[in-house]
Amino acid sequence: MSRQYRVLCGTPKEHCFGSKLITDQAIGSGKCHRTHDEAFKCYANYLVNVLGYKRLSAREFQLNDEPVLVLTKKMRYGAHLRWGKERGRFMPSGRSGNRGVVIS
Numbered sequence: 001m002s003r004q005y006r007v008l009c010g011t012p013k014e015h016c017f018g019s020k021l022i023t024d025q026a027i028g029s030g031k032c033h034r035t036h037d038e039a040f041k042c043y044a045n046y047l048v049n050v051l052g053y054k055r056l057s058a059r060e061f062q063l064n065d066e067p068v069l070v071l072t073k074k075m076r077y078g079a080h081l082r083w084g085k086e087r088g089r090f091m092p093s094g095r096s097g098n099r100g101v102v103i104s
Contacts, residue, residue: 039078
């Protein structure tokens with residue numbers, strides 16, 4: 001069996017292009033991505049197309065003259081989820097230390 005996980009990107013549900021997800025009660029229902037790279041692209045797209053940020057480089061974004069927003073590396077971006085005890089839901093992965101931050 002292959003190791004399967006999902007990644008939350010922090011983009012509001014109405015703007016996220018990920019797939020629907022069922023998680024444990026603490027996180028609630030949301031959307032997720034198959035890889036950290038997909039989650040990064042989703043949030044970057046949200047920053048530029050919805051919030052109006054200007055992309056300065058691969059990870060740097062700026063809105064007007066505000067300080068530059070720097071996202072973490074693509075390979076580490078997002079909150080890592082693993083399969084729960086019940087096969088149909090996901091929960092935070094304790095082993096990865098939940099490197100990402102979930103914005104609600």
